[in-house]
Amino acid sequence: ETGVTQSPTHLIKTRGQQVTLRCSSQSGHNTVSWYQQALGQGPQFIFQYYREEENGRGNFPPRFSGLQFPNYSSELNVNALELDDSALYLCASSFGQGVKETQYFGPGTRLLVL
C-alpha cells in the first residue's frame, strides 16, 4: 500500500449535481495530482496542487476545481455533473515539484453519474 488514501470509495450522483472527492497524501509529500480514468482508458491529468497552489492543469473545464489544505490533503470538486464524468478518480502524491520518481497513487474513487 502507498499510504495515499481517498474517500469515498464509490459514489453515485445524478446529472447536474455537484461532488467532492477527498485525498490524503502520503506522509512527507507536499504535492497532490488528480487524474480521471475512464473505463478501459489510461489516467488523464486533471490538475496538480503544490503547497496549496494550483500548479498545472490538463484539458478539463473550469467546473473541475480543487483545493489543497495546509496538511497537504486535497479535494477535487466537480460541478454540474455530466454523464461522461463517470470514471475512476485517482489522486497521486509526491514530494516537491518535478520530483518524478516519488509519485504514488491512491486506490481511487469510482464515480457513477446517472
Place this chain on the structure above:
Amino acid sequence: QQQVKQSPQSLIVQKGGISIINCAYENTAFDYFPWYQQFPGKGPALLIAIRPDVSEKKEGRFTISFNKSAKQFSLHIMDSQPGDSATYFCAAWGNTDKLIFGTGTRLQVFP
C-alpha cells in the same frame, strides 16, 4: 505531441512465457518513462522506470528496453506468472509536472 501510444490492447500469455508491451512517443521533451501495474479496483502502482540516457533497465523479471532514436520503449516480463495478470500502463513525463499515460494493455497469464 503529448500522446503516448501503447500496444497491444490485450495480451494472453502462457505461464512461463515472455510478455512484451510496446510504447511510442513523439515529444522529445519527455525525460522519464515509468511503467505502472494496475489491478482491478486499485490505483496504478509504479513497477519500473527508465530515463532516456539508459538503453535497458532490469528489475527482477521486469525489463525496460529504450530506443531513444526511434522514440520507443517496451516492457518485457520474463517467466510470466498468473499473478502478473493486470493492466499495464506506460507513461511519460517531461518538463511539466504531469504524467502522460498510454491507453493500457490488459495482460492475462494462463497456467
